[in-house]
Amino acid sequence: xxxxxTQKHWETIYATKSPNEVSWTQEKPTTSLKMIADLQLPKxxxxxxxxxxxxxxxxxxxxxxxxxITVLDISATALEKVKIRLGDLASKVTFIVxxxxxxxxxxxxxxxxxxxVFHFLTTPSAIQAYTSLAAxxxxxxxxxxxxxxxxxLKCSGLTISQYDAESLSQVFExxxxxVNHFTEDHSxxxxxxxxxxxxxxxxxx
Numbered sequence: 207x208x209x210x211x212t213q214k215h216w217e218t219i220y221a222t223k224s225p226n227e228v229s230w231t232q233e234k235p236t237t238s239l240k241m242i243a244d245l246q247l248p249k250x251x252x253x254x255x256x257x258x259x260x261x262x263x264x265x266x267x268x269x270x271x272x273x274x275i276t277v278l279d280i281s282a283t284a285l286e287k288v289k290i291r292l293g294d295l296a297s298k299v300t301f302i303v304x305x306x307x308x309x310x311x312x313x314x315x316x317x318x319x320x321x322x323v324f325h326f327l328t329t330p331s332a333i334q335a336y337t338s339l340a341a342x343x344x345x346x347x348x349x350x351x352x353x354x355x356x357x358x359l360k361c362s363g364l365t366i367s368q369y370d371a372e373s374l375s376q377v378f379e380x381x382x383x384x385v386n387h388f389t390e391d392h393s394x395x396x397x398x399x400x401x402x403x404x405x406x407x408x409x410x411x
Contacts, residue, residue: 213280213305219362220284225260235263237390238321241349241406242267249273251316254343256306257323259284260291268295276300278309307335311343318344321351322402325366333367333377341381346409348382350374354389354403369403382407 247253254276255263264277275298279285282303289296302309306323318340327333340348352369353361360366369377375384386406391399 215362215364216279216281217283220259220281220287232262232392235261235266235321237404238263238319238349238351239266239270241386241404242317242319243270245317245347245406247272247316247346251346252276252313253317253319254278254311254315255319256309257320257326258288260287261321263319263321264288264299265292265295268292268298273298276302276315278302278304278306280305306339307332309339311339313343314345315343316346317349318347319349321349322353322361324350325352325369326361326364328365328367337378337381340378341411344382344409345411348378348405348407348409350405350407351402354401356389356401357403358400371403371405374403374405375407378407381410383410 249271250273252274253267253272255261256278258264258277258279259281264275267275277285277288277299280303285301285303289301292299307327324336327336352374353366355368355370357368358366371384371387384405385408387404389401389403392402393399
């Protein structure tokens with residue numbers, strides 16, 4: 207899909223569907239929160255949640271006392287919904303509307319969190335753009351959540367890329383080392399199961 211069509215696709219999704227009408231919704235992102243807590247980062251750590259959509263991760267990170275949070279998504283509509291939900295707390299968060307393969311960060315992040323974005327990249331050029339970006343923009347840790355080899359082949363009408371720990375670590379091996387991985391079933395709002403692979407990768411720079 208061309209960039210403009212990709213953006214239009216996600217704008218339509220977030221403009222026409224509520225959280226209980228999309229498969230990726232989590233009432234509480236427990237797995238991501240635990241993975242982040244296990245890193246024992248200082249509350250001043252620079253954290254970016256890429257492809258966040260309407261995720262509630264930012265809400266819980268603010269409650270946990272993290273002070274430097276960036277939320278990025280290709281959909282301006284999704285981010286506006288998050289701002290409304292957060293109310294006055296939104297002023298404590300940096301919001302960026304961008305296609306992740308086109309993103310040009312102004313700073314380096316201690317933690318890069320991605321649940322369910324990377325697997326939408328299916329061409330070598332898009333994957334290379336993402337990995338090159340991460341290599342430059344992340345000083346410490348990547349937390350990646352993708353569909354596993356036992357997960358769906360499509361999501362939101364789009365073809366995705368499946369991964370196991372070995373294949374995902376190979377994609378990032380020039381700049382990051384895999385330090386932890388596991389698979390987990392995500393229960394969708396439709397009472398179906400999607401198998402995810404979660405990985406923690408550390409910068410080797």
